[in-house]
Amino acid sequence: MAFVLPRSLQQQGLAGQVRTNSTAPSAVHPVRQASKQVCVPAVSSPAAANGPQPSGRAASVVPKAVAMTPESKTLGRRSSKYEIFTLTTWLLREEQKGNVDGELATVIASIALACKQISSLVNRAGISNLTGLDGGENFSGEDQKKLDVVSNEVFANCLRSSGRTGVIASEEEEVPIAVEESYSGNYIVVFDPLDGSSNIDAGISVGSIWGVYEPSEECPIDAIDDPDKMMEQCVLNVCQPGKDLKCSGYCLYSSSTTIVLTVGHGVWGFTLDPAIGEFVLTHRDVKIPEKGKIYSFNEGNYNLWNDDLRAYMEHVKDPAAHNGKPYSARYIGSLVGDFHRTLLYGGIYGYPGDKKNPNGKLRLLYECAPMSFLAEQAGGKGTTGKRPCLEIMPEKVHQREPLFIGSKHEVELLEHFVAGKRM
Structure with a gap:
C-alpha cells in the first residue's frame, strides 16, 4: 500500500523533498526532537546567549576567534583563553x-x-x-x-x-x-x-x-x-x-x-x-638593551676606589660627555634587585674592589659566575674589569672577585677606563 503524507505537509509543499532546517513539530517524533536539542550545546552558541531564536531556524554554532600564543604556534594548535604556560x-x-x-x-x-x-x-x-x-x-x-x-x-x-x-x-x-x-x-x-x-x-x-x-x-x-x-x-x-x-x-x-x-x-x-x-x-627570551644610561654602584666607597674607576664615574656623571644628559644613579644594595632592573632596562651594575677589600665582597661561585652566565645569555657581559667572570677557575670555594655586569656597551666602556684609557 502506498504511503500518503498527511494533508498538512502536502499543503506546505514538502512532498518529495527534505528541509534540513525544518523544525515542524507536528512532523517529528517527540523523542527525536528532544535528542536534536541535546546535541546542540547551549554554551557553544553565541546566539543562544542573546535570547530565543526565530522559529523555523536552528541556532548556528560559531566558534570565537582564539589568539595563538607563541607556545601554541610551536605546538601547531589553538590556545584557550584559560591556557597558561608555567x-x-x-x-x-x-x-x-x-x-x-x-x-x-x-x-x-x-x-x-x-x-x-x-x-x-x-x-x-x-x-x-x-x-x-x-x-x-x-x-x-x-x-x-x-x-x-x-x-x-x-x-x-x-x-x-x-x-x-x-x-x-x-x-x-x-x-x-x-x-x-x-x-x-x-x-x-x-x-x-x-x-x-x-x-x-x-x-x-x-x-x-x-x-x-x-x-x-x-x-x-x-x-x-x-x-x-x-x-x-x-x-x-x-x-x-x-x-x-x-x-x-x-x-x-x-x-x-x-x-x-x-x-x-x-x-x-x-x-x-x-x-x-x-x-x-x-x-620570554629576555634580551638586555645594548646600551643603558643607569649605573648602580655604592658611591659611598668612592674615595676608596682607584683613579681609573673614579675617572669612569666622573665620565658617566658629566653632562657635557652625554649631550647634557648624564647617567642616572640607582642603587638598592641587593645584587638580585639591582641586576634585575639592569637586565630589563639596561645599564651597568658594579661592585669593585677597593682599598679595604681589593677583590670586592661578592663570591665568584655563588654570585659573580651565575649572574654573568645570565647576562651573557641575554646579550650582555659580566667581567671583573680585566677578564670575563666565566673564564675564571676558582681556587677556593668562597673566592671573591670584583664584578661589573650589564649592557655590553656599558661594561666595555668601563673596561676601557679600567685599562687606563680615557675618552
Missing part, C-alpha cells in the same frame, strides 16, 4: 628539545619549590618574628639574619630531597656538603639562599641566586670511604669555571616573586601566581 610546562618543552635532561629538570623544579617557601617566609617575616639578627656569625665573620639561616635550610632540604644532587654548596656554609648516598644524584648546585638580607627589616627586595654544574669526571665523589678524602673531592667538584654552568638563575622577592633563569639557550622569566601557586611565564 615553569613546569617550559621544563617539559626544554626536555623535548634536548636542552635539559630529566634530572636537571627535577633539580630546577626543586629550586622553584624552595623559592616558593622562601617567598612566603619573606612576606611574613615581620609578623612571624623572622626579622633581625640570628645572634650568630657565618664562617666569614658576617652577622647572620634569622632569614639567612632559615632560607639556607629550606634550599638545602629541597635540593637534598630531589634525589638528583650529589654536592650542594652554600654561601652560608664553610664547606660543600656531599648529599647522603640514599638521596644522592649527580648534579652540583651552588647557591646564595638570601642575597641582600640586610634589607629584610626594611622590606626592600631581596633574592636567591643559584648555579648548577655537572660533576667533574676527574673528581668523582662516589665510592670514597675516607670522609676527609670525600670532602676534598667535593671541593674539587664545586670549583669549576662559570663557562661550565648548565643552569643559573635567581629569584626576586619583591612586589612579585619572579624567577629568571637560563639553561644555556636564552633567558626566561616566570612570575609566581599566588592564586594557583605556580610560576607563570611572563618574560
Whole structure:
C-alpha cells in the first residue's frame, strides 16, 4: 500500500523533498526532537546567549576567534583563553628539545619549590618574628639574619630531597656538603639562599641566586670511604669555571616573586601566581638593551676606589660627555634587585674592589659566575674589569672577585677606563 503524507505537509509543499532546517513539530517524533536539542550545546552558541531564536531556524554554532600564543604556534594548535604556560610546562618543552635532561629538570623544579617557601617566609617575616639578627656569625665573620639561616635550610632540604644532587654548596656554609648516598644524584648546585638580607627589616627586595654544574669526571665523589678524602673531592667538584654552568638563575622577592633563569639557550622569566601557586611565564627570551644610561654602584666607597674607576664615574656623571644628559644613579644594595632592573632596562651594575677589600665582597661561585652566565645569555657581559667572570677557575670555594655586569656597551666602556684609557 502506498504511503500518503498527511494533508498538512502536502499543503506546505514538502512532498518529495527534505528541509534540513525544518523544525515542524507536528512532523517529528517527540523523542527525536528532544535528542536534536541535546546535541546542540547551549554554551557553544553565541546566539543562544542573546535570547530565543526565530522559529523555523536552528541556532548556528560559531566558534570565537582564539589568539595563538607563541607556545601554541610551536605546538601547531589553538590556545584557550584559560591556557597558561608555567615553569613546569617550559621544563617539559626544554626536555623535548634536548636542552635539559630529566634530572636537571627535577633539580630546577626543586629550586622553584624552595623559592616558593622562601617567598612566603619573606612576606611574613615581620609578623612571624623572622626579622633581625640570628645572634650568630657565618664562617666569614658576617652577622647572620634569622632569614639567612632559615632560607639556607629550606634550599638545602629541597635540593637534598630531589634525589638528583650529589654536592650542594652554600654561601652560608664553610664547606660543600656531599648529599647522603640514599638521596644522592649527580648534579652540583651552588647557591646564595638570601642575597641582600640586610634589607629584610626594611622590606626592600631581596633574592636567591643559584648555579648548577655537572660533576667533574676527574673528581668523582662516589665510592670514597675516607670522609676527609670525600670532602676534598667535593671541593674539587664545586670549583669549576662559570663557562661550565648548565643552569643559573635567581629569584626576586619583591612586589612579585619572579624567577629568571637560563639553561644555556636564552633567558626566561616566570612570575609566581599566588592564586594557583605556580610560576607563570611572563618574560620570554629576555634580551638586555645594548646600551643603558643607569649605573648602580655604592658611591659611598668612592674615595676608596682607584683613579681609573673614579675617572669612569666622573665620565658617566658629566653632562657635557652625554649631550647634557648624564647617567642616572640607582642603587638598592641587593645584587638580585639591582641586576634585575639592569637586565630589563639596561645599564651597568658594579661592585669593585677597593682599598679595604681589593677583590670586592661578592663570591665568584655563588654570585659573580651565575649572574654573568645570565647576562651573557641575554646579550650582555659580566667581567671583573680585566677578564670575563666565566673564564675564571676558582681556587677556593668562597673566592671573591670584583664584578661589573650589564649592557655590553656599558661594561666595555668601563673596561676601557679600567685599562687606563680615557675618552
